Amino acid sequence: MPHTEGARFFREAWISGVRAHFPGEPKAGYVAPWDVTPEWERQAAGSVYEQVRHFLELSGGHASRLTREQKGRFVATCWSAQMFLHFTDPKPAYVADWPDLPEWQQETDSDIFEAIEKVVR
Numbered sequence: 001m002p003h004t005e006g007a008r009f010f011r012e013a014w015i016s017g018v019r020a021h022f023p024g025e026p027k028a029g030y031v032a033p034w035d036v037t038p039e040w041e042r043q044a045a046g047s048v049y050e051q052v053r054h055f056l057e058l059s060g061g062h063a064s065r066l067t068r069e070q071k072g073r074f075v076a077t078c079w080s081a082q083m084f085l086h087f088t089d090p091k092p093a094y095v096a097d098w099p100d101l102p103e104w105q106q107e108t109d110s111d112i113f114e115a116i117e118k119v120v121r
Contacts, residue, residue: 007046013115017108044082051078052116072110073098
């Protein structure tokens with residue numbers, strides 16, 4: 001999948017996860033469509049998609065045996081690295097460690113990994 005398609009796929013998985021797990025009405029930016037997503041966020045989404053895809057391929061598909069939490073942690077860690085790439089001093093919420101993320105975000109990150117896993121298989 002080309003980088004832009006992977007980025008869009010990531011964004012769509014994020015929006016689906018937010019809609020499924022966010023308590024109440026999510027912030028507009030959380031569910032904004034692709035055409036209004038900031039460029040830095042598009043680039044980060046594509047990079048994390050590629051990192052997950054590559055991780056799955058390098059494991060020979062055995063990364064599917066990770067727990068749901070491990071899968072979500074991987075996405076969250078890759079995202080944090082992208083935030084440090086794109087921002088000199090990122091907002092603490094952008095780079096929060098797994099235990100500090102809200103449950104809805106943990107579930108969304110796990111959903112993203114599993115969605116990418118399905119298309120890689």
